[in-house]
């Protein structure tokens with residue numbers, strides 16, 4: 001049971017771990033692995049529940065879903081099933097004891113009054129364990145499905161600014177107020193009850209651009225970004241720049257990245273399985289659909305360049321590859337702390353099946369390295 005729902009305690013995810021570890025994208029079938037291996041993630045509710053309870057028991061810090069509404073294209077089956085994230089988080093919070101569970105929310109698709117109340121409800125249910133991962137979105141097809149026109153890039157963040165201001169006001173003691181923005185106009189807003197413990201949920205923003213980063217710095221407790229392909233030094237630079245910009249606004253900001261794990265007792269076994277799942281059994285139909293959405297097709301690139309982009313995309317949706325033995329992966333994870341990162345949201349081909357080995361072998365190594373503390377037993 002969580003006893004302290006202050007913002008500080010929420011940002012620390014109610015524990016002492018220097019490196020926060022979360023599970024990313026388990027609300028979607030296939031998670032972040034664009035593969036057709038039969039053991040790929042189902043995202044069924046029983047599997048989500050099994051994963052969440054295991055994670056909670058093992059001291060994993062958070063669960064972070066992906067905001068998706070339909071599969072990519074029509075040729076493959078990647079992320080065919082996608083559970084809505086605030087309801088997913090609410091169900092999982094109700095089924096666990098201490099883990100922080102995020103909703104990943106498309107600001108342009110959710111009425112802010114509805115979203116603020118849904119999130120406050122989820123938060124109260126867990127005594128302060130709900131987190132908001134705000135995204136502005138990028139996928140035209142999803143917006144068209146809602147009948148909503150996607151704004152120009154920077155205007156997406158202007159809209160998000162009004163949205164998050166309104167939501168924060170609804171979570172504050174303010175009552176009976178109007179919102180008169182350029183985009184959002186609300187009359188006599190009342191939103192009770194407030195989130196747990198007189199605080200608000202921890203807020204992160206997922207993005208890559210400078211505008212996205214500035215938005216996170218101004219409004220959020222954490223910036224969730226992608227550091228694939230970066231050296232330790234480059235990662236450290238990204239973190240340093242984010243924190244420096246935050247300080248100019250008198251704010252503290254945590255930076256998180258994403259990773260894709262294949263952990264096996266020996267290096268070759270891990271690499272072989274990664275090759276098998278990610279290349280031999282790649283969901284090429286989906287890979288091509290994802291590329292086509294970014295206007296990358298055999299018509300827009302030379303055959304060699306297209307082949308390269310295809311292989312890069314097959315590797316997944318942008319997480320740092322963590323493929324190898326428990327020692328190898330523990331070293332890679334501990335290096336993130338050195339780079340100044342606060343945490344990582346990781347994916348597995350099958351979260352619930354692969355988590356026990358990761359917990360048994362990698363977490364104790366991280367504890368010995370001093371970047372995590374052992375999980376205390378849950379109350380029955």
Ligand SMILES: Cc1cc2nc3c(=O)[nH]c(=O)nc-3n(C[C@H](O)[C@H](O)[C@H](O)COP(=O)(O)O)c2cc1C
Nearest residue numbers: 066067135136137138206207208209212224225226
């Ligand atoms: C780590 C990470 C996670 C993201 N998760 C989602 C998501 O779940 N759903 C979504 O529609 N967009 C997601 N995005 C995309 C962002 O919402 C945003 O649309 C995209 O990064 C483009 O904005 P930017 O130019 O500011 O980076 C994610 C981006 C990053 C970097």
